[in-house]
Amino acid sequence: MDPYYIDWINLFIRWFHVIAGVAWIGASFYFVWLDNSLQDPPDWKKEKGIKGDLWAIHGGGFYEVAKYRLAPEQMPATLHWFKWEAYTTWLTGFMLLSLMYYFGAETYLIDKSVMELSQWQAIGIGVGLLAAGWALYDGLCRSPLSRNGYVFGGLLLGLSVLASWGLTQVFSARGAYIHVGALLGTLMAGNVLMTIIPSQKALVKAVKAGAAPDPRLGENAKLRSTHNNYMTLPLIFIMISNHYPMTYGHEWNWAILSALVVITAFARHYFNLKHRGVKQPAILVIAMLMFIALAVTVKNTREADSAGSQQTAEATTDKVSFIQAAAIIHNRCASCHAAKPTQAGFAEAPAGVLLDSTDSVMKHLQQIQQVSVDSNYMPLGNLTGMTDEERQQLGAWIKQGGGTE
Ligand code: HEC
Structure with a gap:
């Protein structure tokens, strides 16, 4: 096909991908904020089973939002699910990955000075990583390891460092970065498809049948959505990283990526604590200092x-x-x-x-x-x-x- 038209297809998919991603992450930020901003409702609402409510003003109108402790007495006629944002983001992302890095593997994915790969070998490694990464992550989440938040967080971080390092040993620098991003995106979309939505479906089913939903489902979904929350900021950095050759172009590009993952996830932690009413501004200051230290270290090692x-x-x-x-x-x-x-x-x-x-x-x-x-x-x-x-x-x-x- 004429490369000129491929550029337009690329533009269309990328645009679509960013729009879907904005909708997904926007909705997810909004709901995290919502959950953490709920206030004690008046008694007449409590009697209806409402756990918290809040008022907001936006776009020239007042909104009243209420969250139920478990479920409403009756299923509403229309229930909004917020799942297509996630699926569309993943699908368009995978299309863009295929168009640029798989279809154009010789140009973008393979670097013969790193490893001599054929196009199909490179694609196999890329797609295999996404599938194996999901299987490993999903298995770990189901294991008892996931019960201790800090230990499990550390383990996942360690694995992401390993993935960053490993990928820079087989792919071009940009190819390695984008695959770390694709992996995070796959885990996030997989969490929505395989855990969060099924547990919501079970919840809806239980409510319809007038039965009590299994609380484990809700806990599992909560764990996955917390992970998604921490993966968001590093993933967005990777999406824009091709503008910053001082990161991926460096000899220690995997370490720089890992450092940025740690710093951004740490900064996210500040907001998560804040939403819960715990204010620890020191976290943000430390994250900023780490960011500056990284910039200085990268410059010195490059010089x-x-x-x-x-x-x-x-x-x-x-x-x-x-x-x-x-x-x-x-x-x-x-x-x-x-x-x-x-x-x-x-x-x-x-x-x-x-x-x-x-x-x-x-x-x-x-x-x-x-x-x-x-x-x-x-x-x-x-x-x-x-x-x-x-x-x-x-x-x-x-x-x-x-x-x-
Ligand atoms: C096979 C085609 C190809 C060749 C040969 C090539 N480039 Fe590039 N160059 C690209 C592409 C594609 C981009 C956009 C990179 C991206 O999107 O990550 C680019 C981007 C750049 C940029 C902008 C980087 C940025 O992030 O702003 C510079 C500067 C550059 N190339 C310099 C060079 C120099 C110098 C050479 C020769 C030593 C060279 N290129 C050879 C394809 C090529």
Whole structure:
């Protein structure tokens, strides 16, 4: 198919995915807030079995919401479920993953310098991880381990670090990041499909039959929805992470991702405690300090890297001329980064970055350094076969001022 139209399909699915995700996460944030903001209702409501109520104003109208301790005396005619937001988000996410990383595996998922994989091997690992990840997680949730919140949280975090590390050992950096995201998204949607909705169905059935629902169902659903709540923020970071090459482009990209997962889940903890009436602002301050410490650590380790490669660059190459540098960029970058790319599968210059003229190259020196000298992120999947020596020469040329002589 014409890559131009594939770009439009990509746009449509991505747009849809983000909209569905906003609806899902928005609804889930709203209900967490709702649950935690309920107040003691007046007696006449208590007599009807209402546990808490609240008033709100939005969009020019008053709303009165009530939550039942167990269930209303009679099933209402219409009951809203809030499940399609989750399913649609997962389905569109999987379509986008397939379109970009599976259909375009050679470009986006496979990095031959990390591991030589065929397209089908890479897809097998990706899909296999999602299935195995769900099976393992689901099994752990059903085991007695899940009874201790902190121990279980620690165990899940440990497994997510392991997944991040493992994936960076087989896939391209972006491919690894997106699969950690796809895994979290699969666990979250799986929780809705396999646990939360079935337990709600059982609840509705019990109410209709006038029987008491099994409290275990509710507890199980609560555990899964708490997990979903903690996974939300890290997942959103991964969704936007492709804008931040300083994260996935780093040698320790898996550790940076893991640190961000810990920091964001920790920050989420503050809000969860706050909703329960426990205010511990120290958590937010610590999370912010950890975030800053991470930024500084990443910078220092990166500078150490490039200082190292810079020394070798200076030792092995004397002055690198513009002609040499331009030839490297022309040979290794311009097949994609041109107004009319010649690389199969590309209709436009990726990320809007043009590297096909002197002017355009000069505008992007810092970025070129970041993606192809400090890291091996570009050329994507090293499709154009850039050598380490060429990276060093490019680095040396930029270090020497990036002049046009
Ligand atoms: C096979 C095609 C291809 C080749 C060859 C290629 N790139 Fe890219 N480049 C891309 C794609 C696709 C993106 C968008 C990346 C994304 O969405 O993560 C990109 C993005 C970029 C960006 C923007 C990064 C950002 O996140 O803003 C820069 C800078 C860049 N490339 C530089 C280079 C340099 C320098 C070379 C040569 C050393 C190169 N590219 C070779 C496909 C390519």
